[in-house]
Amino acid sequence: MSDQNNKLLQGIDTVIVRVSDVSIASNWYQEKLGLAVVWDDPSSKLVVLDTNGPTSLTLWQTNQKQSINKETASYPIFRTPDAAVLKEALQARGVTAEELVRDEYVTYFFFYDPDGNILEACQVHE
Incomplete structure (x- = not known):
């Protein structure tokens, strides 16, 4: 890969965590982990949280049934x-x-x- 192509990516901006209710999840992440909201988009049902580092955490509501497997997630x-x-x-x-x-x-x-x-x-x- 050339040096020019190496600069196309500049790190990870955010990590998305899918949740069943963005309001409940947002409150939990704020109260339990002490994370602060930096962006709240009710129409898209997502909240972006400051992780005290360069990468944010985005909670994004889904209506799909979640199946979480610790070995593959x-x-x-x-x-x-x-x-x-x-x-x-x-x-x-x-x-x-x-x-x-x-x-x-x-x-x-x-x-x-x-x-x-x-x-x-x-x-x-x-």
């Missing part, structure tokens, strides 16, 4: 400075979270939104 991974502290804070807010997984490079855990969408939090060891 794509999902966002949120960066955190302390996975254990975050997991404890999320659980205190009523968020379903799985066990911490640790290796020499990262500590991470999976958690779920009200629609059962898979989310992950990851701490990279420096």
Whole structure:
């Protein structure tokens, strides 16, 4: 690929998470994760959230039945400075979270939104 073609893509702008009710999901992501709304489009039934990083998260309502399979689904991974502290804070807010997984490079855990969408939090060891 030439240098010119390498500049056609400039990173990931947003990650879309499909939800059954954008209002319920938006409130959950704001209350449980502390994310702020940067764009709300009621006619398209979508909300864009600031993730405190370069990539936003877009919640987009669908009327289709969702089938989420942890082994095949794509999902966002949120960066955190302390996975254990975050997991404890999320659980205190009523968020379903799985066990911490640790290796020499990262500590991470999976958690779920009200629609059962898979989310992950990851701490990279420096």
